Amino acid sequence: MAHKKTESKSAAQPQLTGVVAEFETPDAVLHAAELVRDAGYTRWDVHTPFPVHGIDEAMGIRPTILPWIVAFMAVSGFTGALLLQYLANAVFYPFIISGKPTFAIEPCLPVCFEVAVLLSAFGAFFGMLGLNGLPRHANDLFRAAGFTRATSDRFFIAIDAADRKFNEAESAGFLEKLGGTHVQKLFSDPAGDQFPQVLHTLALISACIAITPPVIVAARRVTDQPFPRLHLIQDMDMQVKKKTQKTTTLFADGRIMRPAINGTVPRGGLMTDTRKFAGLESTSGLMMVADAPAAPAAAVVDPAVAAAEREKRPWVKTVPVPVTLDVLKRGQERYRIYCSACHGLGGEGDGLVSLRAVELEQPTWTRPVSLVSEGIVKQPVGQIFDTVTNGVRRMAGYGDQISVEDRWAIVAYVKALQRSRVAPIADVPVELLEKLKAEAAAAPPVGGAAAPAVAPAGAGGLGASPAPAAK
Template sequence: MSDSNNQSTHGMMAEFDSVDSLLAAARRIRDAGYTKIDAYTPFAVHGIDDALGIKPTKLPWITLTGGVIGALTALAMQIWMNSINYPYIISGKPYISLPAFIPVAFELTILFASFGSFFGMLALNRLPRFSNPVFTNPRFDLATDDKFFLYVDAKDARYDGEGVARLLGDSGAASVDPVVEDETPTEVPKIFFTLAGVLAMVAIIPVLVVAMMRVTTSSQPRFHVFYDMDFSPAKDAQQVTTLFADGRVMRPDVPGTVIRSEDGFDIDFQTGVDMEALAAMDPARAEHLVRLVAQAPADEAAPADEAAGDQVADAQAAGGASEPVDNTPWLQDNPLEVDAELLATGQEKFNIYCAVCHGVSGRGTGLVHLRAQRIQSPTWVQPSSLHQDILYANNYADGKLFSVITNGIRKMPGYGAQISASDRWAIVAYVRALQLSQNAEESDVPAGQRAAVAQAE
């Protein structure tokens, strides 16, 4: 049992021929007061944890802590981004919307918990270790075959080499050997440093290529890993093709095609234009508009501005002095019955789609504008205030306002593809109510409600 080579001893290793003898020896070593012990077996052994006196692992608590930190990090990040740094209303939700924050919080909870489990396991097992003294025992390879080994670490407070060897021998061990220091060379061969340097230089090449491509121009097409539809055989109008039997690229309308819409096929309702009056004034223009609306899919806007002339609405909304004559027969009044339900719908849609720019009061001071002012954006143009005289009902027909919502104006995009026609008319009704609310006289309030208004003031 003595160390003839004067090598430092790390512990004592005992070899056993059966599971039962290993378990009995482990219990005996545990009862003797040793705590730094471990077992190596070719397969999982039931009850070995209790026999060795191994305490429950702390890894679940590390995983739980990581998950909690991940959830709190996600919530704090979203609250800061959406409610403090850049307050922004998304789909009508409040700034702090915990249900909307759940997906990101869930992902970061899993991510941090996984990191906690992985790195916690490494820390608790004191990994990575590139070598272990137990490998110096040539018989230890049998631990993956048909032998069982019990190891007592020399760092144990009760460790005594001769006493441990005698105790293991009395426990039925087939052999007992000290675990000594591995004295094989520890110097890393220089070839590995050379290979690491070469690999590092090769790894930098793609980064340098990408950096060069970002700051240079080229007449060659970019490199494609997946071609997708970038090189599809696209054709221009009036060209020929072999794809269709008639050899034409442009396809005619399918006979009998009609619009599919929850609002039905009402041309006035879809465009905000009195089509009978327009047909009497300009039949060709009316026919063109009817064709556009009839061919538009149900989820797309009917491009009424092509028939009506967007420059008119543009100039009037901008308050220009020299305005072109608008001879489009717009619908003067909302075709829907204006009641509390319609106004509630209009307010909901206005707050979702319009308030971010125009503001909840309609004065062009929405969150996007406030953000642009804060960062001093040089290209930002303030949205129009809806309380200009030129935009009131007596100067700006409801149909024209409907067309602006549908097709957009200047930097404002069209919302015809996102908002149904009935909801667009509801927004028109709410805008009119919003305009009236800012200029209402006492005489506009019903007599039975004037006392309540006065009390509220």
């Protein structure tokens, strides 16, 4: 509501800048304001300690244009945010993420909404300041005696000397006639109303300091540098630690990954039960892989000799963990995850990977054995367990991926698969038998597809009658 804009005057000569009068009640100031308005003054203001109902009409103030500023800012924010998102998502980085279109209105709306609200708030705040001519660092009113009561219990009307109707003698008398008391003349500050020079200087220095970092950054970005960039904030990019498989000078052997200390066993690594952990009745006279010193590369054992030696080991003949239906189901599940890709769902060595490799005539491919073949049927379960754990021929060992219990579950399931090939029809549960008969009647059986379909039945049937491999 500041109507005046004082021109700078010379410091030496205080000039009359207006008159101010004091009123005691809001009603009095409201009434006086109506008369000032009616007298035709345009550059004047009312100062009250709180909002007074009806003062806008009494002063003849037209409705503010602030809502339009806010509306403009809101529309700008909305469209700006929409445009930014459109450019970023659909033009500059058109990535398809979770099957969503590169541009859709839905995800943009919350951002548009937020930016519209933000810019509206800026528009309202800064627009209000601008329309009121704020901030001002000085006002001649502040030197009027008693004017500070405008913040507590008095009401003031001030008429600016720049008003065309202003007259030094008449205007003061006019306010007095309206009921104003303590009518005072306002003079420009004898010290001048210039903004203090020291603040100018300070602002300039602050601005220079503020733009220095961005200038340095900008300079670095556009020039070639022979040395690495300054890593001011380390974050977690650089940590005082070694990663796996790296060397160190800290230990004599240069390895950062430390082998277990002699005579210690890692938690959960005490594997004294050789039946369970190695599938062997005893390890006496055998050199276990884990204990083997790094063998010299030249000392390669003849594979045939090694295979013969392996056959003679004291493999356990029964599964050393309890075999229940749950264990068999677990074994079936693990088998299908880890083994079926090569060995096939029914164990016949017809897994998809193998079929594909054979179809492509891969020269290095060794066909996986049929787990239901006679050679494997005869193998002690300990040996099958060892194969799962350490691998054989070109098959990799799965000891690191599958827990001991799960390996035995797989072994039990393999034995169940073998059993299912020779199971008498009496082993099939009655209801399943009827279902199979009905299916067989409905559609003629098609080649190999029948075997995997029967496999779960074999596993289910084994739950009732003891598996050959079980204790």
